[in-house]
Amino acid sequence: MEQFLVDKTQDESRQGEAYAPTHAREAQYNRHFYIESYGCQMNFADSEVVASILQGEGFGATRNVEEADLIFINTCSIREKAEQTVRKRLTEFKKLKKNNKQLLIGVLGCMAERLKSKFLEEEKLVDIVVGPDAYRSLPSLVMEAAGGQKAVNVLLSREETYADIAPVRLDSNGVSAFVSIMRGCNNMCSFCVVPFTRGRERSRDWKSIIEECKDLFEKGYKEVTLLGQNVDSYYYTSTQPDAPVVTFANLLEKVAQISPNLLVRFSTSHPKDITDEVLYTMAKYENICNYIHLPVQSGSSRILQLMNRTYTREWYMAKVDRIRSIIPDCGISSDIIAGFCTEEESDHEDTLSIMRYSKYDFSYMFFYSERPGTLAARRYQDDVPEKTKKRRLQEIVALQNQLSLESNQKEIGKKYKVLIEGDSKKNEQEWKARTSHNKVVVFPKTNLSHKKGDFVTVQITECTQATLRGEIVLS
Ligand code: SAH
Ligand code: SF4
Ligand code: F3S
DSSP, X not given: OGGXXXXXXXXXXXXXXXXXXXXXXXXXXXXEEEEEEOSSHHHHHHHHHHHHHHHHTTEEEBSOXXXXXXEEEEXXXXXXXXXXXXXXXXXXXXXXXXXXXXXXXXXXXXXXXXXXXXXXXXXXXXXXXXXXXXXXXXXXXXXHHHTTOOEEEOOOOSSOXXXXXXXXXXXXXXXXXXXXXXXXXXXXXXXXXXXXXXXXXXEOXXXXXXXXXXXXXXXXXXXXXEEOTTGXXXXXXXXXXXXXXXXXXXXXXHHHTTOTTSEEEEEOOOTTTOOHHHHHHHHHOTTBXXXXXXXXXXXXXXXXXXXXXXXXXXXHHHHHHHHHHHSSSOEEEEEEEESOTTOOHHHHHHHHHHHHHHXXXXXXXXXXXXXXXXXXXXXXXXXXXXXXXXXXXXXXXXXXXXXXXXXXXXXXXXXXXXXXXXXXXXXXXXXXXXXXXXXXXXXXXXXXXXXTTOEEEEEEEEXXXXXXXXXXXXX
8 A cells, every 4th residue: 555655756855742651661672762742632642553553663662762762753733833842852852863873863743744855855853754644654664764764754545544553552541542533634724734734534444443442441441532633524434335334423322332431532523513413422421521622713704714614603603502402511612713814803802702602611722823835825814913913812811711710610519420530730649530521620539549540429619710629529
């Protein structure tokens, strides 16, 4: 298949998080790789596929960049700042070559795909460039690079889903895992680079997804998050005659049926694609968490049209109503972009008012960053001054902080059954968990018999805009 080839023609012409399996260095390997990941959860999930491929070649993971024979950085192109961070890291990694002449540095992921072999020419920072669909060719690329050649494979594939590769869980808490259910994106949101860096949308064989989830559950995991850029357009048709089509709602149901003790989450939902069937499935199974990440991007129908989001303000609001009517107690979060091309003060006001209407529990908020090659870059002027973008973003953030606080205050007194994910980051005397609505809750370790991976009932006692605080109670 094409993705196994090394691209000779090209050859001629978070946030970052370092990771390793729980035991920091695996003694059975004498060659080691170090991998650092940026960007969305899909990238983090991909790094686990990469780790599996490299382990198959006899490389063990290390957390210590100084002892690595291979350094990989899995990159994101979504905003310019994400790319700047990666460039800075690569300059730092290059310095390590002074003491280790054999060291190879590779760039993976979306920035590799976007810049292709330009990376090798312009930057001279890396030896290996591999796009998101070409990870199976890593072993041969590493060999090429070790032989002094520059190794590039940025071919995108229409089929690759890495379905048969069992990811090596890196830096996992042993309780929650991400499971990739599809790759790529067929939407053409005009601001977005993802369709160019990740290629066409394709859904992974549902059987391999169920097998992976079952295997995780058998290994003691208690929560899976199904991942895709647009999970609601998951659609699997088998090559076997008469095999039924599997939609996202069907898949969600199959995962939920593995065990009532396996929590199920998913991300991301596109407002145009989430169906009533998905909502009814969520309502039917208690172990499917009541939480939807439903990025709005803008509250102005005019801007939404320029963004090519294919819904209007009214359509989005009706979707929020529908969610609340089928799942009355559902957490909703959003992504919001401030200062998209031609955005006026009145459009910005529309964004603020749709936030109030939707009562988001939280949001990821950005100012618009033009990405080369996207529809918006080709068609529209990035004409909102930076100062205005930042001011509008600040107003959006301030409103979201207020909405998050209001939403959290409503939780006080309520009881939730939650999964202990591990220690609270700030205080080892406290556990960290998330409610069904994906709100972080911390609570004291009052009962010594409790451990990570246990379900406990917690009553909420206090909150800030970011965190709930509670105490363990009898259910
Ligand atoms: N597939 C998801 C989002 C993927 S990217 C979806 O459809 O919603 C994550 C978020 O980054 C986007 O939702 C958007 O809010 C933001 N983003 C994408 N491109 C951007 C750009 N050029 N400038 C600023 N933010 C951007
Ligand atoms: Fe980008 Fe839109 Fe696809 Fe999300 S749905 S990844 S924003 S093109
Ligand atoms: Fe970034 Fe690529 Fe994800 S651009 S957000 S890492 S799909």
